[in-house]
Amino acid sequence: MTGVLVGAAAAAVLVAGALVPLLRRVPGRRAARAGARSAHARLGHLLATVDADPDLARRANERWTTAGALLARAESAADLALAERTAAEGIALLARS
Numbered sequence: 001m002t003g004v005l006v007g008a009a010a011a012a013v014l015v016a017g018a019l020v021p022l023l024r025r026v027p028g029r030r031a032a033r034a035g036a037r038s039a040h041a042r043l044g045h046l047l048a049t050v051d052a053d054p055d056l057a058r059r060a061n062e063r064w065t066t067a068g069a070l071l072a073r074a075e076s077a078a079d080l081a082l083a084e085r086t087a088a089e090g091i092a093l094l095a096r097s
Contacts, residue, residue, distance in 0.1 A: 028077060029076070029077050029080065032077045032080040032081060032084070033071075033074070033080050035080070035084050036067070036070075036071055036074070036080045036081070036083040036084040036087065037071060039067070039083075039084045039087035039088055039091065040064065040067045040068055040071060040083065040084075040087045042087070042091060043060065043063065043064045043067065043087045043090040043091050043094075044064055046060070046090075046091060046094045047060060047061055047064055047090075047094070050094050050097070052093075052094050052097035053097045056093045056094060056096060056097045057094070057097070059090075059093050060090040060091075060093040060094050061090075062090075063086050063087060063089050063090030063093065064087065064090050066086050067083045067084075067086040067087040067090070070082055070083035070086060071083045
């Protein structure tokens with residue numbers, strides 16, 4: 001009888017552990033991640049194709065690197081929004097050149 005209870009408890013722990021990542025996903029976060037990744041990719045494309053002032057290009061490249069690091073560590077919609085804003089700053093820098 002004890003073995004059955006232990007087995008049932010172990011199964012419950014496994015199921016709960018499998019559900020935690022699913023429950024942590026927020027639908028709005030998927031859209032926020034897509035927006036941040038899109039801005040980061042756009043900035044990377046502009047860095048590779050636009051002939052910009054060297055100082056502006058250097059500063060935009062810093063924003064690209066920072067946005068990528070923020071994306072890699074993002075755990076919330078606010079983190080993703082910060083990554084997107086950082087990439088947008090880099091895009092704006094290149095638009096000035």
